[in-house]
Amino acid sequence: MKLRHALLAFAAATILGGQAYAANLSIVLGSTGKDEQVMRELLDKFEKDTGNKVQIVPMPSSTTDQFGQYKLWLAAQNSDIDVYQTDIIWAPQLANQLLDLTDAMKDVAKDHFPAIIESQTVNGKLYYRKDLLDKYGKQPPKTWDELTATAKEIQDKERAAGAKNLWGFVFQGNAYEGLTCNALEWVKSNGGGQIVEPDGSISINNPQAVKALELARTWINNISPPGVLAYQEEESRGVWQTGNAVFMRNWPYAYSLGNSGDSAVKGKFDVAPLPAGTGDGARSAATLGGWNLAVSKYSKNPDAAVALVKFLGSKDSQKYEAINASHLPTIQALYEDADIAAAQPIIPRWKEVFLNAVPRPSAPTKVKYNEVSNQFWTAVHKTLSGTGSAADNLAALEISLTKLKGSGW
Numbered sequence: 001m002k003l004r005h006a007l008l009a010f011a012a013a014t015i016l017g018g019q020a021y022a023a024n025l026s027i028v029l030g031s032t033g034k035d036e037q038v039m040r041e042l043l044d045k046f047e048k049d050t051g052n053k054v055q056i057v058p059m060p061s062s063t064t065d066q067f068g069q070y071k072l073w074l075a076a077q078n079s080d081i082d083v084y085q086t087d088i089i090w091a092p093q094l095a096n097q098l099l100d101l102t103d104a105m106k107d108v109a110k111d112h113f114p115a116i117i118e119s120q121t122v123n124g125k126l127y128y129r130k131d132l133l134d135k136y137g138k139q140p141p142k143t144w145d146e147l148t149a150t151a152k153e154i155q156d157k158e159r160a161a162g163a164k165n166l167w168g169f170v171f172q173g174n175a176y177e178g179l180t181c182n183a184l185e186w187v188k189s190n191g192g193g194q195i196v197e198p199d200g201s202i203s204i205n206n207p208q209a210v211k212a213l214e215l216a217r218t219w220i221n222n223i224s225p226p227g228v229l230a231y232q233e234e235e236s237r238g239v240w241q242t243g244n245a246v247f248m249r250n251w252p253y254a255y256s257l258g259n260s261g262d263s264a265v266k267g268k269f270d271v272a273p274l275p276a277g278t279g280d281g282a283r284s285a286a287t288l289g290g291w292n293l294a295v296s297k298y299s300k301n302p303d304a305a306v307a308l309v310k311f312l313g314s315k316d317s318q319k320y321e322a323i324n325a326s327h328l329p330t331i332q333a334l335y336e337d338a339d340i341a342a343a344q345p346i347i348p349r350w351k352e353v354f355l356n357a358v359p360r361p362s363a364p365t366k367v368k369y370n371e372v373s374n375q376f377w378t379a380v381h382k383t384l385s386g387t388g389s390a391a392d393n394l395a396a397l398e399i400s401l402t403k404l405k406g407s408g409w
Contacts, residue, residue, distance in 0.1 A: 022050075022051040022052050022053065023053070023301035023304035023305075024052070024053050024055070024301070025052055025053065025054045025055070025082045025083065025301060025304055025305055025308055026054070026055045026056075026057050026080060026081050026083070027039075027043075027055070027056060027057065027081075027082065027083040027084075027085070027293075027308065028057045028058075028059050028066075028070075028081060028083070028084055028085050029056050029057070029058060029059060029085055030058075030059035030060060030061055030063065030066050030085065033237075033253045033254065033257045033325065034253075034256065034257065034324065034325045035253070035325060036056065036058070038320070038321055038324050038325045038327075039056065040056065041320070041324075042311075042317055042320060043056070046308060046312075050304070050307065052301075052304050052307075052308070054308065057081060061232060061233070061234060062176055062232060063087050063176070063177045063178070064176045064177055066087075067087070067090060070084060070086075070090070071093075071094075074094065074296070074298075077298045078296075078298060079296070079298045079299060079300050081296055081299075082295065082296060082299040082300075082301060082302075082304075082305040082308075083294070083295055083296070083299075083305050083309060084098070084293070084294045084295075084296060085293060086098075086292045086293070086294045087177075087292075088292065088360075088362070089177075089360055089362035089369055089370075089373070090362075093367050093369070093370065094294070097296065097297050098294040098295060098296060098297060099294070099295040099296070099297055099299075099302060099306070101294075101306065101309065104306050104310070105310070105313075108310075108313075111331050111332070111333070124182075124185060124250070124251060124274060124286045124287050125249070125252065125271045125272070125273070125274065125286065125350075126140070126141075126147075126247060126248075126249055126271065126272045126273065126274045126275065127240065127247065127248040127249070127250060127254065127255075127269055127270075127271050128140055128247050128248075128269060128270060128272060129154075129245075129246050129247075129265065129268055130268060130269055130270045131268040131269075132154050132158065132246055132268075133150070133154070133246075136153065136157065138150050138153075138154070140270075141272075141275050142275060142276060143275050143276050143278055143282075144186065144189070144190075144215055144275045144276070144277055144278075145278060146275065147169065147247060147275050148169075148215065148218070148219065148223060150168075150246070150247075151168025151169045151223040151246050151247055152223050154168065154246045155167060155168040155223060155246060163244075165244045166243075166244055166245070166246065167224060167225050167239065167245050167246070168219075168222075168223030168224065168245070168247060169219060169223045169224050169245065169246065169247040169248070169249075170225070170228055170236040170239045170245045170247070170248050170249075171228065171231070171248070171249040171250075172231055172232055172233055172236055172249070173220075173224070173228040173229045173230070173231050173381070174229065174230050174231055174235075174381075175377050175381040176232065176377065177373060177377070178232055179377040179380055179381060180360060180373045180376055180377045180380075181287040181360070182249060182287075183212075183213065183216070183376070183377065184285075184287050184358065184360060184376075185249075185274055185285050185286065185287050185358070186212040186213065186215075186216055187204070187208070187212045187213070188283075188285035188358045189274065189275065189276050189277045189282060189283060189284060189285040190208045190209070190211055190212035190276075190277025190278065190279065190281075190282055191208040191277060191279055191280050191281025191282050191283075192204070192206055192208035192209030192210075192211075192212055192277075192281075193206065193208075193209065194358065194359070194360075195360075195372065195376055195401075196361040196364050196372060196401070197364065198361075198363065198364055199364070200364045200365075200405070200409070202398055202401045202402060202405065204397055204398060204401070205394045205395055205397065205398035206394075208277070208279060208280075209390075209394055210390045210391045210394060211277070211279075211390075212277055213380060213383045213384075213390035213393075213394070214383075214389075214390045216383075216384060217383055217384050217386070217390065220385075220386075225239070229381065229384060229385060233250060233251065233254075236248055236249075236250060237250055237254050237257065237258075240254070240258065240265065241254075241257065241258055241263050241264060241265060242264050243264035243265055243268075249274065252326050252327065252346065252347075252350065253325060253326055253327065254326075255271065255326040255344065256324070256325055256326035256344060271346055271349075273286070274286055285357075285358045286357050286358065287357070287358055287360060293308075293309045293312060293313070294309075295309060313330075315334065318330070318331055318334055319334055319337060319339070319340060322337075322340045322344060322347055323339060323340055324343075326344045326346065326347065328347060328350055329347070332351075334347075335347065335348050335350070335351040336348070360373070364409070365409045367409065368404055368405075368407075368408075368409035371404055372401060372404065372409075375397055375400050375401060376397065379393040379394060379396065379397040380393075
């Protein structure tokens with residue numbers, strides 16, 4: 001299994017018995033924003049170049065729902081899906097049912113960030129209304145405490161001036177994988193560890209983590225709408241893009257959409273590193289997230305499917321996605337590309353972030369990661385909802401994770 005953005009285009013068609021054979025392929029896509037449009041445009045080019053045909057199989061936007069469907073298809077050895085779009089954390093659980101593409105991709109690996117080859121990453125970012133911060137003489141917040149205070153001040157003053165629907169901060173607060181990403185950023189940035197450390201030790205029940213979650217709980221119905229507890233990426237982007245938030249935590253895809261013609265915040269916002277916490281070990285922490293492409297072991301056209309993965313990861317394809325959907329490239333040279341910099345000024349600024357990101361603990365927890373994440377986001381969601389304190393919920397989480405570890409991970 002390899003990256004969504006990796007590798008060079010090759011091969012016009014699969015050759016069987018000396019005859020060119022146009023394969024019919026399918027690729028799943030849980031699209032957000034312009035993803036489906038841009039993917040279709042790339043697939044049209046692939047079809048023209050190769051004679052193969054590619055159907056997009058739409059998936060729900062929730063990664064949790066996607067993963068459940070993938071497991072059902074792969075368990076049934078379903079050959080209808082050739083290429084899966086996979087989250088980085090799913091590798092340990094799906095690897096045995098996907099083709100190992102290491103050899104197929106070895107000729108282009110050198111062009112990519114080493115850290116991305118290892119972990120296949122994009123990173124969360126803080127979006128902020130530059131016009132509003134400038135209006136009130138504020139700088140992008142360096143800490144979560146600063147964000148809380150700035151969001152509250154601007155929200156209250158703007159509401160008093162007539163912007164009754166404005167909120168200070170929106171994020172992904174639903175009980176799903178996105179909340180794990182957000183909450184891990186809060187915890188890690190406050191010196192509270194990574195839930196489960198690389199050596200397998202369970203670290204989540206500590207005062208720094210408690211402090212981070214207690215601060216986040218104060219946001220609900222204060223600087224964040226009550227409905228944020230049901231928000232995923234698109235719901236938070238919807239509030240932001242209609243001009244009703246001062247700050248937003250989201251992925252890079254939201255940048256180009258925020259500057260689209262119908263956006264209320266076009267030309268009014270910028271991005272900054274996520275804030276740090278306070279105290280020992282505090283630092284900015286952006287969670288690793290990322291989408292890869294994997295070829296099913298059950299594909300009837302594996303060579304053509306590998307060709308599709310290489311095409312979508314090529315320099316030309318990555319450049320097209322960067323310009324048209326603000327997807328971050330994995331090829332280092334593209335961060336110096338003048339066309340990309342002109343179309344998406346945010347992208348060159350992301351280069352250094354790749355070296356300082358925080359992985360979710362899928363490596364140490366292996367096949368149990370989804371259970372670990374589910375237990376973590378549940379504890380966080382309970383805390384944000386006011387069901388139990390952060391201290392009580394994290395203490396219970398530690399006990400639960402210890403039991404889970406005892407069964408092997």
